[in-house]
Amino acid sequence: MTRTLTEEQLIATVTHLTSTRLTEYLAAEIVIPEQTEKGPVYRTLDAARLELACELHDQYEMEPDALSMMISLIDQMHGLRAELREVLKAIEAQPEPVRQALIKVIGTARFGGK
Structure with missing residues (x-):
């Protein structure tokens, strides 16, 4: 089961996140909370995304829309x-002659036959 956080818990958890900043980030769709009977809840992944957004905002003065694009x-x-x-797992599962042929084709495509 995925742990969820209320807005208050989220703000307490994420460094530099304020209610105002969260409102801006919600408008930019950096995170989209799950709506429940008790109100919006956030996943731990949302907290990580918001932590990154706050860091980028503070370090590079990025606006919420730019942050949304960067995180996307x-x-x-x-x-x-x-x-x-x-794809690499699928290649590894192939017989050796097939793997060698794929390596040659990929090498030619990537490095132009060099």
Whole structure:
């Protein structure tokens, strides 16, 4: 079961997060809380995203919309890394001649035959 946090718990947990900042980040859709009967709740992943947003905001004076775009790009990068790991697992499961052929094709595509 995923641990959830109330808004008060979230603000107490995330360094430099204030109610005003959270409102701005919600408007920029940096996080989208789950709506429950008791009100909005946040996942531990949301807390991590907000921690990163606060750090980027403080260090680089990034506005919420720019933060949203940056975090979206980071999410995409993590997704691509996960997909690449799956491709590598699939390649490793192939017989040696197939792996060698794939290495050659990938090397040619990546380095232009060098």
